[in-house]
Amino acid sequence: MLAVCLLTVMVTACGSSQEPPQVVEQIVVRERGAPDVAQTASAGTLDLVALGEDAFQTCTGCHSVAPDGRSAAGPNLYGVMGRKAGGLEGYSFSDAFAASDITWDEASMDGFLADPQGYIPGSEMLVGAVPDEEQRKAIIAYLAAQSK
Numbered sequence: 001m002l003a004v005c006l007l008t009v010m011v012t013a014c015g016s017s018q019e020p021p022q023v024v025e026q027i028v029v030r031e032r033g034a035p036d037v038a039q040t041a042s043a044g045t046l047d048l049v050a051l052g053e054d055a056f057q058t059c060t061g062c063h064s065v066a067p068d069g070r071s072a073a074g075p076n077l078y079g080v081m082g083r084k085a086g087g088l089e090g091y092s093f094s095d096a097f098a099a100s101d102i103t104w105d106e107a108s109m110d111g112f113l114a115d116p117q118g119y120i121p122g123s124e125m126l127v128g129a130v131p132d133e134e135q136r137k138a139i140i141a142y143l144a145a146q147s148k
């Protein structure tokens with residue numbers, strides 16, 4: 001009797017499981033789509049961003065890149081690329097930053113990170129220079145990725 005009951009349950013389960021596999025198939029289709037999207041972003045860029053994230057660990061003591069805009073000792077850097085230097089509201093920049101007429105792009109960010117004091121004399125970012133060009137490139141790619 002018990003065996004018959006079990007068999008009935010299994011048959012019922014089998015019969016009713018005809019729809020779930022269709023749902024699973026849909027999920028698989030979506031998962032296949034994701035890598036395609038990532039591939040169009042070019043593997044090289046993704047590697048550079050990952051390298052930049054590692055290199056940025058020397059900056060996290062002072063800078064957050066979180067979208068919530070919270071600043072620490074240094075200004076929040078979410079969306080910094082394309083922004084005016086010293087333009088983040090709610091953070092008290094040095095006069096040197098406030099007076100500068102720089103909009104952050106690859107060239108200006110590279111110059112600043114190579115020598116913050118030399119690029120913006122009077123900058124209060126006293127540490128954080130990145131002498132290595134490749135590392136600067138990676139950090140800039142990472143910063144560019146931290147935006148909307």
Ligand code: HEC
Pocket residue numbers: 055056058059060061062063073074075077080083084085086087088092093094095096097113122123124125126127128129130139
């Ligand atoms: C000891 C703290 C400290 C560290 C470490 C530090 N910074 Fe800064 N950073 C600052 C301060 C303070 C400012 C604002 C300077 C001013 O107002 O003169 C700043 C400004 C900046 C700005 C300009 C932001 C804007 O809105 O214009 C960028 C970009 C930046 N830092 C990137 C970095 C990167 C990348 C690193 C790591 C390689 C780093 N910083 C490491 C303190 C720091």
